[in-house]
Amino acid sequence: MAIPFHPDDLDGDDFGEKRTTLEMDHEEAIEHVREVCLDAGFGVPVEFSPADLLNEKVDADRDPYYVLGACNPAVADRALDATDGRIGSLFPCNMVIEEVDPGTQAVHHVSIMKIARLLGLPSDDAAMDEIVADTGEMVEAVFERLDG
Numbered sequence: 001m002a003i004p005f006h007p008d009d010l011d012g013d014d015f016g017e018k019r020t021t022l023e024m025d026h027e028e029a030i031e032h033v034r035e036v037c038l039d040a041g042f043g044v045p046v047e048f049s050p051a052d053l054l055n056e057k058v059d060a061d062r063d064p065y066y067v068l069g070a071c072n073p074a075v076a077d078r079a080l081d082a083t084d085g086r087i088g089s090l091f092p093c094n095m096v097i098e099e100v101d102p103g104t105q106a107v108h109h110v111s112i113m114k115i116a117r118l119l120g121l122p123s124d125d126a127a128m129d130e131i132v133a134d135t136g137e138m139v140e141a142v143f144e145r146l147d148g
Helices: 028-041 050-058 073-080 086-090 112-118 127-145
Strands: 019-020 043-048 065-071 093-101 104-109
Touching: 019 028, 019 065, 019 086, 019 127, 028 043, 028 065, 028 093, 028 104, 043 050, 050 065, 073 086, 073 127, 086 112, 104 127, 112 127
Parallel strands: none
Antiparallel strands: 019 104, 043 065, 065 093, 093 104
């Protein structure tokens, strides 16, 4: 099955890509991003280090890389309704903190709500438009604070 678009035709706005850089150590950045997400209305029900897992399991020698699985329960509930439950396979909304150099962390995020729209998951387009707008505002608030 082919996707209904060519990936080269997309830019970061199409899938809600956000990026910033933090000048702090990795553990400090994780705590800072977690705090900012909580202040913006997200909870963090899931978090893990793919780097730690891969370094342990396959001796990958990866630099620090951490995922905060952010979620706003009210929005998640609406998104499940707007996609007949199909968006659950994309949950949660991840914030990635990746050490690019000692003392320098890249933070990035893509919008699962926009990705769901690109994949044709919504069964209620009007409801999904509102969800994309609401989550976009929340993520924008996170990145404005991280950039500030």
